[in-house]
Amino acid sequence: MGLEDxxxxxxxxxxxxxxxxxxxxxxxxxxITREVDGHTRQKLQKMAVxxxxxxxxxxxxxxxxxxxxxxxxxxxxxxxxIGGVFSAARERILEMPASEKKKIMSSMLADLPxxxxxxxxxVEKQYSGMLPKSRAFDVKTExxxxxxxxxxxxxxxxxxxxxxxxxxxxxxxxMAPELCRILFKEK
Numbered sequence: 001m002g003l004e005d006x007x008x009x010x011x012x013x014x015x016x017x018x019x020x021x022x023x024x025x026x027x028x029x030x031x032i033t034r035e036v037d038g039h040t041r042q043k044l045q046k047m048a049v050x051x052x053x054x055x056x057x058x059x060x061x062x063x064x065x066x067x068x069x070x071x072x073x074x075x076x077x078x079x080x081x082i083g084g085v086f087s088a089a090r091e092r093i094l095e096m097p098a099s100e101k102k103k104i105m106s107s108m109l110a111d112l113p114x115x116x117x118x119x120x121x122x123v124e125k126q127y128s129g130m131l132p133k134s135r136a137f138d139v140k141t142e143x144x145x146x147x148x149x150x151x152x153x154x155x156x157x158x159x160x161x162x163x164x165x166x167x168x169x170x171x172x173x174x175m176a177p178e179l180c181r182i183l184f185k186e187k
Contacts (some may be wrong), residue, residue: 003110006103012088013100021088025081025183032077040070048132082179094147094165101147102130108149108162112137115153115160122150 043066071108093104105127112119118138123131125141144150148163160165 003107008108010104010107017089017092018085021085021092022182024088025085028066028084029081029183032081033074036070036074036077040066042072043070078180078184081183082172082176085179085183086172088169090164098130101127105130105149106132108185109137109151111151111160111162115151115158117154120152120154122152123148178184 070106096104105123110138111134112121118136120138120140122142122144124138124144124147128141129141131139131149138154138170144163146163146165148161148165148167151160151162152158
């Protein structure tokens with residue numbers, strides 16, 4: 001099985017996992033949206049009754065503020081849910097069997113040709129046995145704080161971070177708009 005096959009399999013598994021997470025997130029979002037909508041309606045109704053005697057300009061200001069607060073709460077909850085999608089994806093990767101993690105680690109080595117000279121691969125001790133044996137690079141076990149690798153040049157001038165947390169953070173920035181469209185049916 002070639003590297004492209006492994007990458008394709010990882011992508012398929014990732015898409016499947018993303019779909020599962022999306023389905024669960026949609027379910028959570030719908031429940032939260034109903035709850036937030038109910039609370040928001042109750043608060044708006046109470047505010048309308050409490051301030052009915054005040055001037056129309058003050059009333060408009062209060063309602064506008066309530067809408068902004070509700071929008072802020074919804075935005076914060078959406079942000080939390082999107083973060084949950086990536087947390088769930090990270091947990092699924094960490095819970096994979098060692099054979100799958102080994103494939104992921106091997107695919108992370110694809111960027112080695114970008115580093116001139118003999119690269120150094122930094123890896124957590126617990127994952128070091130998952131790397132293939134090779135004379136093309138040196139392996140150094142180090143506390144890198146996560147599953148994955150940090151690829152460096154021997155002189156330290158080039159560093160490629162392939163830790164799962166770094167990769168998911170980059171994906172989070174790229175995928176946030178798409179996730180909003182999918183999870184919250186936004187345009």
